[in-house]
Amino acid sequence: MTLFFFLQLRKPLVEKLRRERINSSIEQLKSLLSPEFLKQQPDSKLEKADILEMTVCVLRRLQQQNQQQRRLLNHINKLQSSSDNNLREADFSLLSSTGQTSITKEKSPVNSAVWRPW
Secondary structure: OHHHHHHHHHHHHHHHHHHHHHHHHHHHHHHHOOHHHHOOOOOOOOOHHHHHHHHHHHHHHHHHHHHHHHHHHHHHHHHHHHHHHHHHHHHHHHHHHHHHHHHHHHHOOOOOOOOOOO
16 A cells, blocks of 8 residues: 555655656756747747747748758769769870770881872
């Protein structure tokens, strides 16, 4: 019977601590919200639900910005890698064409007549 009595006394204390944690977290969220959101209702006191809804809006906006930045970085990386590949291909084709012309010049017969207009 003493254990039951102890649990009955402990339950309100645990509940009070839980509510204090919730309230503290909501106050922290309120202080973190940007001023423009808090200016939406300057005369009225913000309810906990208002603070939570505003926090969700801010987090969604940040998440969208993050996704846009990631897409932009991926796009830039793709452009850069394709540009690098194109440069490498151009370098190889330039090298191979100059190499072939120098080789063909070296293999061309020396005794071919040079055309002169006089």
